[in-house]
Amino acid sequence: MTVAATPRTLFQKVWDAHVVADLGNNAVLLYIDRHLVNEVTSPQAFEGLRLAGRKVRRPEGTIAVADHNVPTTNRAGGVVAIAEPDSRLQVETLERNVAEFGIPYVPLLSRRQGIVHIIGPELGLTLPGTTIVCGDSHTSTHGAFGALAFGIGTSEVEHVLATQTLVQQPARSMLIRVDGTLSVGVTAKDLVLHIIGRIGAGGATGYVIEYAGEAVTALDMAGRMTLCNMSIEAGARAGMVAPDAKALEWLKGRPLAPTAQAWDAARAAWSELRSDKGAVFDRTVVIDAHDVMPMVTWGTSPEAVLAIDGHVPDPAAIDDARKRSQTEAMLQYMALEPGKPIAGTPIDIVFIGSCTNGRIEDLRAAAAVVGDRHVASSVRALVVPGSGEVKAQAEAEGLDQVFMSAGFEWRDAGCSMCLGMNPDRLAPGQRCASTSNRNFEGRQGPGGRSHLMSPAMAAAAALAGRIVDVRKFGA
Amino acid sequence: MKPFDNLTAIAAPLPLENVDTDKILAGRFLKTISREGLGKVLFHVMREDPDFVLNRAPWDRAGILIALDNFGCGSSREHAPWALLDFGFRCIIAPSFADIFYNNCFKNGILPIVLARDIIEQLIGEAQHPGGMAMTVDLACQTISLPDGEVIRFDVDPHRKADLIAGVDEIARSLAYDDQIDVVEASRSTSTQWITPISASRLHDGSPL
Numbered sequence: 001m002t003v004a005a006t007p008r009t010l011f012q013k014v015w016d017a018h019v020v021a022d023l024g025n026n027a028v029l030l031y032i033d034r035h036l037v038n039e040v041t042s043p044q045a046f047e048g049l050r051l052a053g054r055k056v057r058r059p060e061g062t063i064a065v066a067d068h069n070v071p072t073t074n075r076a077g078g079v080v081a082i083a084e085p086d087s088r089l090q091v092e093t094l095e096r097n098v099a100e101f102g103i104p105y106v107p108l109l110s111r112r113q114g115i116v117h118i119i120g121p122e123l124g125l126t127l128p129g130t131t132i133v134c135g136d137s138h139t140s141t142h143g144a145f146g147a148l149a150f151g152i153g154t155s156e157v158e159h160v161l162a163t164q165t166l167v168q169q170p171a172r173s174m175l176i177r178v179d180g181t182l183s184v185g186v187t188a189k190d191l192v193l194h195i196i197g198r199i200g201a202g203g204a205t206g207y208v209i210e211y212a213g214e215a216v217t218a219l220d221m222a223g224r225m226t227l228c229n230m231s232i233e234a235g236a237r238a239g240m241v242a243p244d245a246k247a248l249e250w251l252k253g254r255p256l257a258p259t260a261q262a263w264d265a266a267r268a269a270w271s272e273l274r275s276d277k278g279a280v281f282d283r284t285v286v287i288d289a290h291d292v293m294p295m296v297t298w299g300t301s302p303e304a305v306l307a308i309d310g311h312v313p314d315p316a317a318i319d320d321a322r323k324r325s326q327t328e329a330m331l332q333y334m335a336l337e338p339g340k341p342i343a344g345t346p347i348d349i350v351f352i353g354s355c356t357n358g359r360i361e362d363l364r365a366a367a368a369v370v371g372d373r374h375v376a377s378s379v380r381a382l383v384v385p386g387s388g389e390v391k392a393q394a395e396a397e398g399l400d401q402v403f404m405s406a407g408f409e410w411r412d413a414g415c416s417m418c419l420g421m422n423p424d425r426l427a428p429g430q431r432c433a434s435t436s437n438r439n440f441e442g443r444q445g446p447g448g449r450s451h452l453m454s455p456a457m458a459a460a461a462a463l464a465g466r467i468v469d470v471r472k473f474g475a
Numbered sequence: 476m477k478p479f480d481n482l483t484a485i486a487a488p489l490p491l492e493n494v495d496t497d498k499i500l501a502g503r504f505l506k507t508i509s510r511e512g513l514g515k516v517l518f519h520v521m522r523e524d525p526d527f528v529l530n531r532a533p534w535d536r537a538g539i540l541i542a543l544d545n546f547g548c549g550s551s552r553e554h555a556p557w558a559l560l561d562f563g564f565r566c567i568i569a570p571s572f573a574d575i576f577y578n579n580c581f582k583n584g585i586l587p588i589v590l591a592r593d594i595i596e597q598l599i600g601e602a603q604h605p606g607g608m609a610m611t612v613d614l615a616c617q618t619i620s621l622p623d624g625e626v627i628r629f630d631v632d633p634h635r636k637a638d639l640i641a642g643v644d645e646i647a648r649s650l651a652y653d654d655q656i657d658v659v660e661a662s663r664s665t666s667t668q669w670i671t672p673i674s675a676s677r678l679h680d681g682s683p684l
Contacts, residue, residue, distance in 0.1 A: 020652060020659045021655050023634065025633040025637070026634060027632075027634040029649055029655075031656065031659045033663070034670075040506075041551065041552065041553065043507075043509075044510050044553075047508070052646070054646070054650075057656075060672035060673050060674065061672070061673065063673050063678070068505075069506065084506075086506035086507070087506055089506075089508065090508060093508050104675050105675070105678075106678055110678070110679075110680045111680040111681075112678060112680045123677075123678065125673065127669065127670065129667070135551060136551055137575060151551040151575055152551060152575065152578075153552075153556075153575060153578060153582060154553040155476075155553060155579065155582035155583070155645075156578070158646065159645060159646050159649065162646045162649075163646060163649040163652075163656065164656060165649055165656055167645060169632065169634070200545075201545055202493070202544055202545030202548065202573070205571060205573060205574060206574060232549075235548060235573055235574070237574050255678070256671050256673060258668075258669035258670075258671060262668050262671075265668060265669055266667075266669035269666075269667065269669075301493045303493075322490060322492070322543065326491065388680070419497075419502045420502045420503055421502045421505060421506065438495075438497070440549060441497070441498060441520065442497060442498075442502075442520055443502065446503075446520065
């Protein structure tokens, strides 16, 4: 007699395969396959190890790269030439720590250097069914390959370095199914902004999201990474997509991807990585892809988002007093008038890049909009490839020439203007069309005003000098 | 982690939703290699306003913060709880917290308490009184006592509660599972032989050294 196994979700399968021990009271010790380390959230963790006389348990499961602090211009001088002393100290500290603890490191001047969530997949370090953590909230990106990947704090970075495990409480599961096909001019970025607008910035708190449905399956891997990347902006612990032939094709031949028999074994194991028929999700959200428009944020939370043909909200129409005053505060910070169309808002800066939209596909989409046109005279525009590999590929395709001829600055890889930790920042009052992930007050520089959108929309904004509907702007 | 048993302190009201960790501790202050000294730049932009609650007595010596939904959303930076702790906060009360921030609090001996929105609104109203309000948080009993004698019960995950009261060294405890970690690690390296060890040579970009 055979007993049918209880149907499990993709998340549950990956979780179950990594449980080391039950700690009681609903907590488990979870094994971590891959640990990505950056310069910002690791110094205090290494210091903790040193003070306690502890070692790194599994250096060969760990990789380090500097991305947040690094300048994106004039890099030939290497780390010692980083102009901002505190940034230089943080990168030097990382280099000292990886040397002391024997951790594989991607140096600043390597072509493989880049934003940690761009280079992980590029190196084939991100694999289906693995657990991946990093002291950075956008670690959810790697879920696009069916990995369970999430951001952790520095105390947890220290814990993973020392034990290759984490103490974890189980998450709830959410299925977001996107039926139908996305319209022309609508991208993964628009889809994820639409989702966040619908469920809210805390709508997925405590959940791991699995994205499925026709529109998700149709996305290329770059689009799936964009989608999973911004899961955290809805509060999710992680976002995942079941790996399919497209995911495997993308990974095959990458430097750390398995080869020969190991690849065949992996492929067999990965074919099991999907939610079983009948698996129960704690919550299901169904989206009709036809409802998704090109999206733009208007406020200082990613949930404050509109379709491009929408109007900025009017606080007078909001009954709840707290929500009304918070909307007023956002409009004041953003210097927007209630009830006005978001399209037509003049912008000063355009930033195309980040772990959300710094991949080659994003740069191709932006370049296709630019064509032989020129950036508006009132606009300063930057294109920052997500990695040295992306930069090299773009140059091989001539995209750098498209951007530079149009008046864009063509930069080296890093987090750049996404988070105001390096010289690329907004000045107070500057308004930015940005392909990054957060429009928080001051995120891109103190007093800066961020409008999140897709690479194609940002490119169109650069040419027009104002927020426009890329579908009407023409490619 | 720093143990927590009970706390009597002034409660500061911050009636905002979606307070993100950039707002708590701005990106430009992340360039430190220490955990100390971040209290002075906590809520840096908001504190430029002399009327901001934490600039005024008695809230300038508050030990409890009361805020609205999704507190601590956004970046995983543990610098946010470090800054709150350095300012003097040991307890944060909100209707909901972002997951990573919530975890980070426990690692630093800060107790995040989830209460219903209507109770929070009541507490914010009382905390806003000109003289302020001191409350007592008792983790063992899972109670908050107000000056008028009202007692509010709260829920907390039993695992995290026990760890916080004991001030447990989580790494030391996990290291005690070394044998079991070995077993899982060994089985993963055979059953999932496709998880290639990361080495410098495999990361090399092919350009001359």
